[in-house]
Amino acid sequence: MTTANRHYVLAAGGTGGHLLPAFALATELERRGHHVALITDERGAEIPGKPDFLPAHVLPAGRFRKNPLHWFKGLSAVLEGRRMAMRLFESFQPSAVVGFGGYPSLPALLGATSADIPCVIHEQNAVLGRVNRLLSGRVQAIATAYPDIERLKPRHQEKVHLVGNPVRAGVLTLRDEPFPAFGEDGVLRVLVTGGSQGARILSEVVPDGLAMLPPALRQRLQVTQQCRPEDLDAVRARYRNHQIPAELATYFEDMAARLADAHLFIGRAGASTIAELTAVGRPAILIPLPIATDDHQAANTREMVKAGGARMIRQERFTGKELAKQIMALADDPQGLANAAHAAWNCGRPKAVQDLADLVESFGGADLMDVIRVGGNNERGASQGAPAGQGAAREASK
Known part of the structure; x- marks a missing residue:
């Protein structure tokens, strides 16, 4: 144009x-x-x-x-x-x-x-x-x-x-990369973030929830978690007591690389987070911020959850037992996790x-364009879908 x-x-x-x-x-x-x-x-x-x-x-x-x-x-x-x-x-x-x-x-x-x-x-x-x-x-x-x-x-x-x-260019380049290999004996890499400073509820619940997973799955975990500075020592001690390998920090500069390696995301449901998860195709367990204006983070999860790419847990129900239950629903078998990843990817724009x-x-030039108007046979926008064959190729790569 x-x-x-x-x-x-x-x-x-x-x-x-x-x-x-x-x-x-x-x-x-x-x-x-x-x-x-x-x-x-x-x-x-x-x-x-x-x-x-x-x-x-x-x-x-x-x-x-x-x-x-x-x-x-x-x-x-x-x-x-x-x-x-x-x-x-x-x-x-x-x-x-x-x-x-x-x-x-x-x-x-x-x-x-x-x-x-x-x-x-x-x-x-x-x-x-x-x-x-x-x-x-x-x-x-x-x-x-x-x-x-x-x-x-x-x-x-x-x-x-x-x-x-819009999604950061560094994240968008990962869209055509296959979902990381995850076999029955392979490592399950979990990425946990709660915003720019981490979320205390995640620090309190996630380590204990991961510890409740069946031993065969728990022993294969590798966790990367963003925490508040004041929570680092306590969270590190929890993972050490549970014998779960974990890398903790208050900020990760290479977040795109962390997302590329992750098999499962656990965190909040801000607009940018959802956009990046769906751009890359990563299954997620989302805990909306309860004080978000008009409860918009819960609304943000709707499309991804409906597609099968995520599970949503309200913060008042976010316990270690519930987290373990939802992880098992997504990761009980490698193909199930890959299917959830593809469902998330399909929601990407x-x-x-x-x-x-x-x-x-379109303003100041030609008349207002209609090509990306919602409606018709394409609710996702005219140029958002994968080119012919790309979806099948993505599925095959998993």
Whole structure:
């Protein structure tokens, strides 16, 4: 698709969940010859991974908490951010503004709609976020990561384009690699993570749950687990007492390599985690964060669980006994684990960033494209499926 050079503004909240997809889109748009700018808050401007070519503009955003006494302050910040965004638009003249959710995206999108600049919002989760929900009636397109999105009004369904969540290039290169060999006598490699700092509930439950597996399987375990710094010694002692080999750290720089080697993932159900598991094809036991807004992590698991690529355990039911039960359901035989891996792989949308860029490029040029619109015979997006024969080849490789 050949287009003239254009300008685009991306607006995202100050967390990695909002910003990493924005960084991926910025990189793809820049590769296509466009100029891109970022609007975020102070936290977002410091998030690692921002491309060097991408200028970040920090705008006041405001937050609307439960206490009405704070609403006036939040509204004042939003209005000031909107004014600043409109001044930026006057000089930068974007063809479109793309919002990725989070309060810092609100002023930019309000400014864009006031200036009659086309807007796209991208929703990373299976529940439409608060800011995206507020703006869904005012934007031209809604890009989603899942075919079923909660909190989306039926009258806005015609705006929806299923694209998926962009995935890091280092992870995406693993998509065509076969699932690691796992025989009846082979090592079962388990990867456990709970976000950037690990999750305490995983540190407390996973070692004891793995110890409850039948001896023939327990003796073949090799665990890699991310923990909070204050939990490291206690978790290490638990694995040592259970005689289970485990490598523990607060952060793994080579997470893509760890994922490549893993036979089974245990962890939270954030949007980026699900996108990477399905891009690579790794079976998982997912424990949604119970305090996630609108319970969106539980909703994120729905597609993968329905396909047979994952099991979901609510945190209040997450015990060692239940974990061992679910591991056995997935890994009772090597072919069962391989089938679950393939089911996860089938949920992947590896062309998410290209499809999102195509959608964004449709503004300021040709009429809005329909090729990746949800519906018809392909709910997964036009360019998301494997080429002819690839699925069969993937199955055969297992």
